[in-house]
Amino acid sequence: MTLLAPPPRPAKLVDQFERGLDAPICLTWELTYACNLACVHCLSSSGRRDPRELSTDECKAVIDELQRMQVFYVNIGGGEPTVRKDFWELVDYATAHDVGVKFSTNGSRIDAKVAARLAASDYVDVQISLDGATAEVNDHVRGPGSYATAIQAMEHLAAAGFEGFKLSVVCTRQNLGQLDEFKAIADRYKAQLRLTRLRPSGRGADTWDELHPLPHQQRELYDWLVAHGEGVLTGDSFFHLAAYGDALPGLNLCGAGRVVCLIDPIGDVYACPFAIHDEFLAGNVRDPGGFQHVWRESELFLELREPQSAGACGSCDFFDKCRGGCMAAKFFTGLPLAGPDPECVLGHGEDALQALATGAPAAKPKPSGDHSKLLSKRQQREQAVTRMPDKACDESPLAAFPILQR
Amino acid sequence: MSTTTVSPDRATTFDLDGSWRLHPQVALRPESFGALAYHFGTRRLSFLKDRTLLSIVEHLGAEPCAADACAAAGVAPADLPRYEQALATLAATDMICPGAPA
Numbered sequence: 001m002t003l004l005a006p007p008p009r010p011a012k013l014v015d016q017f018e019r020g021l022d023a024p025i026c027l028t029w030e031l032t033y034a035c036n037l038a039c040v041h042c043l044s045s046s047g048r049r050d051p052r053e054l055s056t057d058e059c060k061a062v063i064d065e066l067q068r069m070q071v072f073y074v075n076i077g078g079g080e081p082t083v084r085k086d087f088w089e090l091v092d093y094a095t096a097h098d099v100g101v102k103f104s105t106n107g108s109r110i111d112a113k114v115a116a117r118l119a120a121s122d123y124v125d126v127q128i129s130l131d132g133a134t135a136e137v138n139d140h141v142r143g144p145g146s147y148a149t150a151i152q153a154m155e156h157l158a159a160a161g162f163e164g165f166k167l168s169v170v171c172t173r174q175n176l177g178q179l180d181e182f183k184a185i186a187d188r189y190k191a192q193l194r195l196t197r198l199r200p201s202g203r204g205a206d207t208w209d210e211l212h213p214l215p216h217q218q219r220e221l222y223d224w225l226v227a228h229g230e231g232v233l234t235g236d237s238f239f240h241l242a243a244y245g246d247a248l249p250g251l252n253l254c255g256a257g258r259v260v261c262l263i264d265p266i267g268d269v270y271a272c273p274f275a276i277h278d279e280f281l282a283g284n285v286r287d288p289g290g291f292q293h294v295w296r297e298s299e300l301f302l303e304l305r306e307p308q309s310a311g312a313c314g315s316c317d318f319f320d321k322c323r324g325g326c327m328a329a330k331f332f333t334g335l336p337l338a339g340p341d342p343e344c345v346l347g348h349g350e351d352a353l354q355a356l357a358t359g360a361p362a363a364k365p366k367p368s369g370d371h372s373k374l375l376s377k378r379q380q381r382e383q384a385v386t387r388m389p390d391k392a393c394d395e396s397p398l399a400a401f402p403i404l405q406r
Numbered sequence: 407m408s409t410t411t412v413s414p415d416r417a418t419t420f421d422l423d424g425s426w427r428l429h430p431q432v433a434l435r436p437e438s439f440g441a442l443a444y445h446f447g448t449r450r451l452s453f454l455k456d457r458t459l460l461s462i463v464e465h466l467g468a469e470p471c472a473a474d475a476c477a478a479a480g481v482a483p484a485d486l487p488r489y490e491q492a493l494a495t496l497a498a499t500d501m502i503c504p505g506a507p508a
Binding site: 021026070098102122123 | 455
């Protein structure tokens with residue numbers, strides 16, 4: 001008689017994902033570095049178009065590849081992707097080739113006509129960026145008039161009957177007290193609220209110290225997210241908060257080069273949208289073998305799919321929960337990748353940053369490309385007079401420091 | 407993106423004797439752990455955590471009822487309740503829908 005062993009329990013999905021998949025689950029594709037805004041925390045330091053940006057035909061070839069690899073959808077961003085003349089042509093091409101599109105926009109091109117067109121398509125989703133529930137807080141980060149622009153875009157989408165588009169908020173020290181207000185705005189326009197983590201990437205490297213949430217705000221955010229469950233999207237970006245208690249809904253892992261990646265406007269493939277730096281550059285879609293070759297064979301991505309050293313976090317009881325946090329957040333704050341996240345909820349990141357500050361001065365890595373608009377002296381003066389409103393949460397003595405000054 | 411992890415151990419009920427098929431707007435991508443299923447209409451991504459579950463879903467359209475699809479995928483009677491629950495989750499998220507066999 002043969003006794004059958006019970007079937008082995010499947011390995012944890014997260015473990016499988018850390019070893020990488022043959023194709024990304026989703027990817028971020030920034031179509032252009034051109035932007036009509038100049039947000040102070042822009043991950044890609046966008047502003048000016050890069051003359052090397054992929055042509056329409058090159059973009060279509062990438063879409064063909066994504067279809068072959070069964071990448072079901074892309075998150076399109078920029079820059080402001082809708083300023084590309086071929087934007088709608090590319091969206092239509094993607095959806096006709098089984099690649100769904102969600103695009104991020106500041107809303108400046110979402111008029112009534114565009115909204116109606118979007119509402120009629122199942123395969124296209126829109127994400128409106130708003131980083132303050134009031135014009136005061138939002139415009140400080142995203143620029144004058146950007147609040148009104150985003151609200152108007154949402155009004156057009158709601159009027160066209162587009163339900164469930166995304167209202168996307170980067171959580172900052174200045175807006176974390178407004179979570180209920182953000183939720184109310186999303187509900188008003190039948191949108192879904194999406195909260196994501198601020199990263200010290202791109203121009204965010206310069207504004208991180210003034211924008212990133214304070215420790216007690218992180219706790220409040222965690223509790224708020226737990227209370228709202230799956231009703232609020234997070235892009236799975238807050239897994240570093242998991243050490244507070246139960247894991248938040250979603251995938252709690254760093255998917256960089258394993259299940260996600262970034263294609264930038266000139267075709268460079270980076271491990272993730274927050275890591276535009278030569279350290280995390282895997283290749284270019286124009287290289288022989290195209291995107292698929294970069295994804296499957298690049299030295300960097302293969303290395304990221306190997307077991308990573310936990311470093312100083314190895315002895316922490318919570319390592320299984322937060323897995324050391326965000327690679328890009330560590331890198332751009334100058335911390336070693338094997339070690340705590342700068343916003344480690346146990347405070348280990350702050351300790352590490354302190355040690356860094358008191359040790360020999362080491363230059364923090366700078367983003368590899370900067371497409372920021374060049375400001376005239378007059379524009380610089382105008383931006384420098386912008387001040388944050390006085391808020392109860394402004395605890396830092398530097399709270400009134402003008403973050404827009406560069 | 408909204409994600410659902412579908413493993414054969416979530417409690418709900420499901421009509422195993424009914425006819426089911428993959429929703430026409432859903433695409434499957436087989437993976438070593440099971441499969442990714444993406445619904446282009448709801449923009450929801452599900453992870454099927456099991457190759458057998460993938461095989462059942464692939465058989466749904468060709469079999470007169472879900473129980474037959476399970477049998478065709480080699481599900482032992484003792485394991486049937488677990489897969490019934492997984493199918494219930496897929497039905498609740500519109501990944502599969504009632505329909506006549508092809």
